[in-house]
Amino acid sequence: MASRRSRLELVFDILLAIQNKGGTIKPTHLMYKSNLSHKLLNNYLEELLGKGMVVVQEEPAKKKKKGLKKVVITEKGLNFLAEFRRMREFTDAFGL
Amino acid sequence: MYRLFFTPGWFNGWDIIFDAVGLLITLLIAAYSWRMYRVNGDNKFAYFSFAFLLVGLSFLAKIVTSGILYYTPVRDVAADVLRPVAGQRLELSQLFYRAGFFLQMVTMLGGWLLIFFISQKSRARLRKFHEVTQIALFLYLVLLISVVSNFKYFVFYLTSGVLLGLIVLNYYKNYLNTNRNANAYKVMLSFLFILVGNFFFIFVFLAQSFYVIGELFLLLGFLLLLSTYRKVVRA
Numbered sequence: 173m174a175s176r177r178s179r180l181e182l183v184f185d186i187l188l189a190i191q192n193k194g195g196t197i198k199p200t201h202l203m204y205k206s207n208l209s210h211k212l213l214n215n216y217l218e219e220l221l222g223k224g225m226v227v228v229q230e231e232p233a234k235k236k237k238k239g240l241k242k243v244v245i246t247e248k249g250l251n252f253l254a255e256f257r258r259m260r261e262f263t264d265a266f267g268l
Numbered sequence: 269m270y271r272l273f274f275t276p277g278w279f280n281g282w283d284i285i286f287d288a289v290g291l292l293i294t295l296l297i298a299a300y301s302w303r304m305y306r307v308n309g310d311n312k313f314a315y316f317s318f319a320f321l322l323v324g325l326s327f328l329a330k331i332v333t334s335g336i337l338y339y340t341p342v343r344d345v346a347a348d349v350l351r352p353v354a355g356q357r358l359e360l361s362q363l364f365y366r367a368g369f370f371l372q373m374v375t376m377l378g379g380w381l382l383i384f385f386i387s388q389k390s391r392a393r394l395r396k397f398h399e400v401t402q403i404a405l406f407l408y409l410v411l412l413i414s415v416v417s418n419f420k421y422f423v424f425y426l427t428s429g430v431l432l433g434l435i436v437l438n439y440y441k442n443y444l445n446t447n448r449n450a451n452a453y454k455v456m457l458s459f460l461f462i463l464v465g466n467f468f469f470i471f472v473f474l475a476q477s478f479y480v481i482g483e484l485f486l487l488l489g490f491l492l493l494l495s496t497y498r499k500v501v502r503a
Contacts, residue, residue, distance in 0.1 A: 261500045264446045
């Protein structure tokens, strides 16, 4: 059985899902890609917004439809991804 | 003059340079691991940082003690500083050298021991009470071995060799568990070189040149660790 993901791994998975979609993703897609519940994803997104790793952009509404929200990864988020990859490589190399 | 190791005269000074390189590399790895600890708060990074710091301290103790042994001007300065404590005729100078080598041994063995524990794959590692008591027992043995080694130096290198052998085995397992990760292989190879270096140190009493070969292997091991560190940091 796979072990539970740590908080940091969850953040990494969320940011990686956004990066893999070219830096912008719909919240619903992000929920599926990062394999998180709606409530949990919202909690993490709030934290990431607070830390400036992502921003939420709202596209203008078309006709009667509601405006479309999109989550966009920032430079700080991309830096975190790079740092996490280095950390994982360090962990693998030194058997931590 | 108290001397623990019988090194070839022409090599005096070179070993200090080799050890200084080792010291820098251990400090780099300790600092990076500490940074990782600050990022995710996982204790294993703090322990790893402390382990490399201990190995670095050992190098520093060896550099200072050997520097005072090899170079007369440094020895004179040290004698002036120690005279109020050691007496006018420096009767306690042997005690200083023994203390220096003791510090070198206890920190080196402590560092290897901690790396061995960290590289050991186990659930709830270093969290359960019985594992902490095991460490206390090992620490006692490390202290005991360091005291004995002041009289029989090969006890230190033999113990160091055993610990390094176990570390190499752990890193071999880690290499297999990480789908033959190239960096994990290099880390295993680094500790293998350090182990071979230690093996030569054990037999220094047979030929002084073994000390030079041992130092060269040690340097090679630490340079390989540096190369792995650079590759990881630049990933």
